[in-house]
Amino acid sequence: MIDLLQSVGSGILVGLVYALLGLCIVIIFKASEAFNFAIGEFLIIGSFLFYTLFFNETIPWHKALQIGLLIFLFFAFILFYDKNLRLRIALPAGMVIGLLIFYFFFFGLKLSSLITSPLLRFLVAFPLGLLAAGMFGAMVERVTIKPLLGRSPISMTIVTLGLGFLLRACVQLIWGSHSYSFFLDLPDITLEIRDLLFLSDPIWAGILSLIIFGLVIAFLFRTRWGLAIRATSEDQAKAMAFGINARFVLLMVWGISALCIAVAGIMISNFGALSAGMGFVGLRAIPVVLIGGMDSIGGALIGGILVGICEALAGAYIEPLGLVGFKEVAPYLLLLIVLFIRPYGLFGTVRIERV
Numbered sequence: 422m423i424d425l426l427q428s429v430g431s432g433i434l435v436g437l438v439y440a441l442l443g444l445c446i447v448i449i450f451k452a453s454e455a456f457n458f459a460i461g462e463f464l465i466i467g468s469f470l471f472y473t474l475f476f477n478e479t480i481p482w483h484k485a486l487q488i489g490l491l492i493f494l495f496f497a498f499i500l501f502y503d504k505n506l507r508l509r510i511a512l513p514a515g516m517v518i519g520l521l522i523f524y525f526f527f528f529g530l531k532l533s534s535l536i537t538s539p540l541l542r543f544l545v546a547f548p549l550g551l552l553a554a555g556m557f558g559a560m561v562e563r564v565t566i567k568p569l570l571g572r573s574p575i576s577m578t579i580v581t582l583g584l585g586f587l588l589r590a591c592v593q594l595i596w597g598s599h600s601y602s603f604f605l606d607l608p609d610i611t612l613e614i615r616d617l618l619f620l621s622d623p624i625w626a627g628i629l630s631l632i633i634f635g636l637v638i639a640f641l642f643r644t645r646w647g648l649a650i651r652a653t654s655e656d657q658a659k660a661m662a663f664g665i666n667a668r669f670v671l672l673m674v675w676g677i678s679a680l681c682i683a684v685a686g687i688m689i690s691n692f693g694a695l696s697a698g699m700g701f702v703g704l705r706a707i708p709v710v711l712i713g714g715m716d717s718i719g720g721a722l723i724g725g726i727l728v729g730i731c732e733a734l735a736g737a738y739i740e741p742l743g744l745v746g747f748k749e750v751a752p753y754l755l756l757l758i759v760l761f762i763r764p765y766g767l768f769g770t771v772r773i774e775r776v
Contacts, residue, residue: 449674598696637677
C-alpha cells in the first residue's frame with residue numbers, strides 16, 4: 422500500500438508538468454485548430470535560454486553573430502512591412518536588439534558572479550528566461566504561422582512538423598549534441614510523511630507548473646485579452662467581424678504557449694541533464710491532450726495527472742517484471758483504451774458533422 426501511494430504521489434507531481442505541456446497544445450488548437458508538433462523543440466530552446474541566463478553559458482562569437490543577424494533581419498523585413506516604418510523603427514530596433522542578443526550569447530549576463538545566492542539568481546533568471554522564450558514563440562508565429570492565417574488548419578500543422586526538424590538542427594548547431602549538467606539548487610522542501618518520501622525537485626516542478634497553469638487560466642478568464650482569445654477560439658470569423666485582431670491574438674497565444682513550454686522544460690531538465698535530444702519529452706503532450714480532450718483546458722490537467730500516474734505505476738509494478746522501458750509505452754496504451762471508449766477524450770467536445 423505504501424508503494425502504491427508513493428507511486429501515485431510521484432506520478433501526480435510529474436503529471437502536473439505534463440499537464441502544462443498539454444495546456445500549450447490546447448490553447449493553440451483552440452485558437453487555430455492546428456496541432457503544434459514542434460513542442461519538443463520549443464521545450465529544448467526555452468530550457469537552453471534559461472540555462473544561458475542562470476549558468477552564464479556562452480557560445481562562440483561566430484554563432485552568436487549569426488543569431489544577432491537573424492534577429493536584425495527579422496525586425497527589419499518581417500515585423501514591419503511598410504517601407505517608411507521600416508526605416509524609422511524596424512532597422513534601428515533590429516540593430517539594437519540584434520547587438521543585445523549577440524552580447525547575451527557571447528558575453529552572457531554573468532548573473533552567477535553578480536548574484537551568489539542560487540534562489541535569488543533563479544528569481545531573476547526565471548522570468549527573464551520565460552520572457553525570452555515567449556518572444557521566441559511570437560517570432561516563430563510571425564514567420565511561419567501568420568502567412569497561413571485563413572488557410573486550412575492542416576497546413577499549419579504540417580508546417581509545425583517541418584519547423585520541429587529545423588529548430589532541432591539549429592539547437593544542435595548552436596549548443597551541440599552533448600548533455601549539460603542542470604542543477605538549480607533550490608531550497609530543499611523534501612516531504613516525508615511516515616514511510617512516504619517525496620523529493621524536493623519533483624515537488625518544486627509540481628508547484629511551479631501548477632502556479633503557471635493557474636496564471637494562464639486566470640489570464641484567459643479574467644482579462645480582456647483572455648476574452649479576445651476565447652472569442653477567437655469559438656469563431657475566428659465572427660471575432661474579426663466584432664473588431665478583434667485575430668492575428669495579434671494568434672501571436673499572443675503562441676507566445677504564451679512557448680512561455681509555458683519553457684517552464685515545463687526547465688523543470689524536466691532539473692531532474693537530470695539538459696541536451697538537444699530531450700525533445701521526445703514534449704511528445705508526452707500527445708496522450709495528455711487526446712486523453713483529456715483536444716479543446717478542454719481542464720482536460721489537459723486531468724490528462725496530465727493520469728499520464729503521470731500511469732507512468733509511475735508502470736515503472737513501479739510492471740518494469741520490475743522484466744519489461745524494461747514499459748513506462749514509456751504505458752501512456753499510449755492508456756490513450757488507446759480511452760479513445761476506444763470516448764473518441765473525443767474524457768472532456769473533449771463531441772462534434773457531429775453532416776456528410
